[in-house]
Amino acid sequence: TQLLEQSPQFLSIQEGENLTVYCNSSSVFSSLQWYRQEPGEGPVLLVTVVTGGEVKKLKRLTFQFGDARKDSSLHITAAQPGDTGLYLCAGSYGNKLVFGAGTILRVKS
Amino acid sequence: KAGVTQTPRYLIKTRGQQVTLSCSPISGHRSVSWYQQTPGQGLQFLFEYFSETQRNKGNFPGRFSGRQFSNSRSEMNVSTLELGDSALYLCASSYFIRTGNKDTQYFGPGTRLTVL
Numbered sequence: 355t356q357l358l359e360q361s362p363q364f365l366s367i368q369e370g371e372n373l374t375v376y377c378n379s380s381s382v383f384s385s386l387q388w389y390r391q392e393p394g395e396g397p398v399l400l401v402t403v404v405t406g407g408e409v410k411k412l413k414r415l416t417f418q419f420g421d422a423r424k425d426s427s428l429h430i431t432a433a434q435p436g437d438t439g440l441y442l443c444a445g446s447y448g449n450k451l452v453f454g455a456g457t458i459l460r461v462k463s
Numbered sequence: 464k465a466g467v468t469q470t471p472r473y474l475i476k477t478r479g480q481q482v483t484l485s486c487s488p489i490s491g492h493r494s495v496s497w498y499q500q501t502p503g504q505g506l507q508f509l510f511e512y513f514s515e516t517q518r519n520k521g522n523f524p525g526r527f528s529g530r531q532f533s534n535s536r537s538e539m540n541v542s543t544l545e546l547g548d549s550a551l552y553l554c555a556s557s558y559f560i561r562t563g564n565k566d567t568q569y570f571g572p573g574t575r576l577t578v579l
C-alpha cells in the first residue's frame with residue numbers, strides 16, 4: 355500500500371495547456387517535497403512545502419500544501435516541452451522520506 | 464561545487480552474484496541515503512547513514528547492506544542477486560540527517576543494475 359497516492363500516473367498534453375498533479379495521503383506529513391526526474395538522471399528538488407495551506411510559486415509552477423498537511427498539488431500553467439519528465443512527491447514521515455509512484459508528464463509541441 | 468557522484472553508472476550481473484555500488488556525496492554533506500527505483504514500486508528507501516552510522520533502514524531483506532566511511536563516501540552491497548533486484552539505485556546526500564524535515568536531499572544520477 356502506497357503511503358502517498360499520486361495522480362494521474364501518466365499525462366500527455368499539448369504545449370500551452372495547463373495541468374494539475376495531485377498527491378494524497380491519509381497520513382499527516384511534517385513537510386512535502388516535489389521533485390522532477392529526467393531519464394538517466396536522479397530526481398531534482400523543485401520545492402519543499404511545510405505549512406498547511408502554503409502556496410509556493412516557481413515561475414509557471416504552483417505548489418500547494420493542504421490545510422491538514424495530508425495532500426498537495428502541483429499546477430503547471432502553459433506547459434512547455436521542457437516540462438516533460440517524471441514528477442514525484444515525497445513526504446517526510448517518521449524521519450524518512452516516502453515517495454509517491456510519480457506522474458509521467460509528456461508535453462507535445 | 465560538484466554534485467553527488469555514483470559509480471558505476473551501469474552494471475550487469477547474473478543471479479547469485481553480489482554487487483557493490485559507490486556514492487560520493489557533495490563536499491560537506493554528512494548524510495547519505497540510498498533508494499531503489501523500479502517502474503512497479505517507484506522510489507523506495509533502503510537506508511540512511513550519518514557519521515558512519517546507519518540511522519534509518521527501510522523494509523529490504525538483509526541481502527541489502529551498506530556502510531559509510533569517515534570521508535562520508537558510502538557503499539551499498541547486494542548479495543545473492545535476484546532478478547527482482549534489477550533497478551535504478553539512487554544515492555542522495557544532505558548536510559544534516561533529516562530530523563527537522565527541511566534538509567534538501569541532492570540525488571546522484573544513479574546506478575542502473577541489471578540482473579540476468
